Amino acid sequence: MDSNGGRRKGGIEMYDRTRYFTVTADHLDGTPMLINECTAELERLHTLFFGKPKTNQCTNSQFRQLRPIRICDEEILNRARRAANGSRFERLWRGDWRDSYPSQSEADLALCNMLAFWTGGDSDRVDSLFRRSGLMRPKWDQRHFNDGSTYGGATVARACTRGVRS
Numbered sequence: 001m002d003s004n005g006g007r008r009k010g011g012i013e014m015y016d017r018t019r020y021f022t023v024t025a026d027h028l029d030g031t032p033m034l035i036n037e038c039t040a041e042l043e044r045l046h047t048l049f050f051g052k053p054k055t056n057q058c059t060n061s062q063f064r065q066l067r068p069i070r071i072c073d074e075e076i077l078n079r080a081r082r083a084a085n086g087s088r089f090e091r092l093w094r095g096d097w098r099d100s101y102p103s104q105s106e107a108d109l110a111l112c113n114m115l116a117f118w119t120g121g122d123s124d125r126v127d128s129l130f131r132r133s134g135l136m137r138p139k140w141d142q143r144h145f146n147d148g149s150t151y152g153g154a155t156v157a158r159a160c161t162r163g164v165r166s
Helices: 039-050 060-066 073-083 086-094 104-119 121-131 150-163
Strands: 007-008 012-015
Touching: 012 039, 073 086, 073 104, 073 121, 086 104, 104 121, 104 150, 121 150
Parallel strands: none
Antiparallel strands: 007 012
16 A cells, blocks of 8 residues: 555545454355455555555654754644644644644544654654643553554654654
8 A cells, every 4th residue: 555554535545554344245146256365456446545655754763863862842742833833833732633634534634644753753852742732632651453462552653764744
């Protein structure tokens, strides 16, 4: 699929790992009885809906090579607010996402991407700061993946490894 294992766009979601699906043995009338390998077709379908994966993404180690972040959390927040996308940061920080994002999960990732940039990809600081934001909700600490990781942990990891600014 793509570099992060899946995507969501509108009512369509596609993943190749870290999700759990329940499959029954019930056969749906009018469908084939055979199960066929169709990875190539699924990859083409994924590209059709989501486009090609981005290749110019920073890694966590590239964040740290940019500059060590040795400033307090309040200064990080102040710098983020004064940046060119500071008004968007401030809205997300307050928890105001409905006019800019189709779902709160996408807003969560956008804020984590910004925090990852400003913290130099420090996942502990991203998590700590996010918990202070208006987007924080109980879902953050709930296990959502078959590997036992939480929604928040996975969101922070995705932001800190991809290094994408939203």
